[in-house]
Amino acid sequence: MDKYLFMDLDDTTFQTVRKCRDNENLCPAAFARDGSPLSFMTAGQKELFTFLDSGMTIIPTTARNLSSFNRVNLRFNHCVILNFGGVILTPQREPDPEWLKRMRVHSERVSMRLKNVFSDLQDFVRKESLTTSVRIISDFGMDYYLVAKNTDKRVENIDYIYNNFFIDYKLEDCYVHHNDNNLCIIPRYLNKRCAVEYVIDKYISTDSKSFITMGMGDSNSDLSFMSVCDYMIVPSCSQIVKTRRFQ
């Protein structure tokens, strides 16, 4: 039986040094634009990745766009899901044209909305003198989502934005993904779950007579794509675990 693992990357497979539980034997896993190591795997994470990779096909399922995915120091051999599901790369590393066409229609519909949120949030950051960068993440000529991060890693500034700016802000056709120093405003059409279903339908069920799927992620927003898989894998130090009580 073939086994497929849809795997979130940041804070699931690797993370910044600040979030590493064990700081010994860290292995650089993703790099900044200037080539400096930005995210790391612990020895345990590396061991787990090697073990999983030897027994199943891993499909990265990430918010990263193509440029930041290309700075990940791991090799994958099947499809890749980028931009919260906005882009699906085929095993030959071409964007799936049918999916891209579908996303382009949606992206054009909400593009102005995203630009307005971007402008309003920048005004708020300036007015409140926060050290927060606000960017629209784009790929293949499309605006996908907005991300706010604190450049000096002060998570409280991101929490402040979440609790004050977005409390009364009418997001309408967008939703908020908030995890640690990472705040994203994502149009509702964009979600990893739809992309995972599409990949299973078009690239897995056509190739495999029998298969099982697993979803691995750390954020509450990952639960949606993980729930369409047969099994879920969750790191114990994840947002998913922290926001749930276990008896």
Ligand SMILES: [Mg+2]
């Ligand atoms: Mg994650």
